[in-house]
Amino acid sequence: MFIHAFEGSWFDHPFWRSYFRVETREQLSRIRSSGIDGLVIDAARGLAPRADPQASADGAKSPRSKPPPASERPWGDAMSFRSTPTFAPPAPRDTPRRRRGHATECRRARKVIDRTREAVVDMFAAARLGRAVEVRRMVTLARSIGASIERDSKALINLVRLKDKDEYTYLHSVAVCALMINFARHLELDPQEVEDMGVAGLLHDVGKVAISDEILNKPGALSKGEMRSVRSHPVAGHRLLASSPGAPDTALELCLRHHEKIDGTGYPDGLAGDALSLAARMGAICDVYDAVTSNRPYKDAWTPCEALTRMGQWAGHFDAVLLDRFADSLGIFPVGTLVRLSTGELGVVIGSADDAPENIVVRAFFDCETLAEMAPIERIVSPAMEHPRIVGRDSPSFWRFADWDALRFRIMSGADTSAAASDGEPPIGPRGADQ
Numbered sequence: 001m002f003i004h005a006f007e008g009s010w011f012d013h014p015f016w017r018s019y020f021r022v023e024t025r026e027q028l029s030r031i032r033s034s035g036i037d038g039l040v041i042d043a044a045r046g047l048a049p050r051a052d053p054q055a056s057a058d059g060a061k062s063p064r065s066k067p068p069p070a071s072e073r074p075w076g077d078a079m080s081f082r083s084t085p086t087f088a089p090p091a092p093r094d095t096p097r098r099r100r101g102h103a104t105e106c107r108r109a110r111k112v113i114d115r116t117r118e119a120v121v122d123m124f125a126a127a128r129l130g131r132a133v134e135v136r137r138m139v140t141l142a143r144s145i146g147a148s149i150e151r152d153s154k155a156l157i158n159l160v161r162l163k164d165k166d167e168y169t170y171l172h173s174v175a176v177c178a179l180m181i182n183f184a185r186h187l188e189l190d191p192q193e194v195e196d197m198g199v200a201g202l203l204h205d206v207g208k209v210a211i212s213d214e215i216l217n218k219p220g221a222l223s224k225g226e227m228r229s230v231r232s233h234p235v236a237g238h239r240l241l242a243s244s245p246g247a248p249d250t251a252l253e254l255c256l257r258h259h260e261k262i263d264g265t266g267y268p269d270g271l272a273g274d275a276l277s278l279a280a281r282m283g284a285i286c287d288v289y290d291a292v293t294s295n296r297p298y299k300d301a302w303t304p305c306e307a308l309t310r311m312g313q314w315a316g317h318f319d320a321v322l323l324d325r326f327a328d329s330l331g332i333f334p335v336g337t338l339v340r341l342s343t344g345e346l347g348v349v350i351g352s353a354d355d356a357p358e359n360i361v362v363r364a365f366f367d368c369e370t371l372a373e374m375a376p377i378e379r380i381v382s383p384a385m386e387h388p389r390i391v392g393r394d395s396p397s398f399w400r401f402a403d404w405d406a407l408r409f410r411i412m413s414g415a416d417t418s419a420a421a422s423d424g425e426p427p428i429g430p431r432g433a434d435q
């Protein structure tokens with residue numbers, strides 16, 4: 001049988017892919033012993049459940065719509081199933097499909113961003129006068145941002161990345177809030193933690209009120225004294241939040257620690273490794289990602305793909321495992337990553353599209369259905385599109401590519417990898433196909 005999808009969470013089933021042909025008894029027993037309780041099969045690509053002769057004779061039901069008696073079910077008794085007539089077939093590979101409701105959510109998200117930016121401007125103005133932060137207002141706004149992300153995780157995050165240089169400080173807080181919420185949801189933190197992470201994102205740079213605009217917007221290198229002033233903002237912000245009623249502990253923590261680095265070379269205290277909380281490690285990633293993907297007074301923006309590629313190369317700066325999870329949360333991957341596409345192909349991330357920095361170019365080279373290499377073809381993946389989209393990372397070892405680095409190099413350099421297969425190289429295919 002050809003499995004089209006598993007029901008429930010992707011994490012509950014033991015396979016890298018949710019669509020493949022069941023060809024071995026071991027695959028079958030892995031499915032049976034997994035936590036899933038249902039799957040969808042594609043009867044057009046494999047065996048259909050055997051028909052119930054009575055139902056067929058009656059003409060009362062389609063032969064494929066009724067499961068066979070338990071004694072004839074190769075997938076076991078406990079598992080329900082749906083066969084092809086109950087789901088829409090996958091879109092043809094080359095028919096792009098827009099994300100439903102994306103344009104509407106972009107309009108809603110714009111309003112949420114504007115409202116939140118105004119509140120952040122007010123917060124900074126009040127802080128300059130030595131007043132406490134109005135935490136309750138920030139909680140309400142963080143909830144609105146969370147609701148937008150829940151409806152469509154791409155809309156608000158893409159919009160808030162685009163900012164003018166002169167509004168960077170305020171919109172940066174909104175962006176870090178959105179990135180923290182999206183990241184925390186991806187890590188499946190509980191709802192209160194997700195909200196606290198969002199509030200922490202809004203408040204994390206409030207200590208910048210202690211730095212003059214002249215220094216904040218200076219295009220050139222900073223003097224030692226100016227650098228000292230910049231480096232004082234985590235402690236200044238922490239002090240302000242500590243005297244603001246209702247500020248969540250996560251916000252105090254993020255404010256103080258978002259410039260620490262995993263190797264202990266950050267500030268204010270040079271904490272390293274396990275001494276850094278989850279909020280501190282997540283915040284360091286979100287803070288830098290938004291900073292480098294924004295136009296700032298002293299630097300032009302990198303594209304999201306370029307940013308994640310470069311951040312992955314900064315040894316000792318971030319928690320490397322969390323940085324990968326952050327990329328997963330955005331669905332944006334560093335150059336050279338092997339990814340699965342909604343077209344049923346494997347591809348390598350090549351970079352950003354020239355005309356639209358938020359779009360990613362993936363060079364597809366392998367067909368997961370036929371298990372064969374194909375002539376490379378470039379797929380443009382846009383946040384506005386449902387199809388094609390990146391389904392997730394994939395594992396070169398799962399697919400048993402004989403020499404992944406060499407194969408990746410050939411794909412990225414534009415060579416026709418399909419010729420390599422006929423060059424006497426070992427065949428490739430997924431683990432499990434011959435188990």
Ligand SMILES: [Fe+2]
Nearest residue numbers: 204205258259
């Ligand atoms: Fe900061």
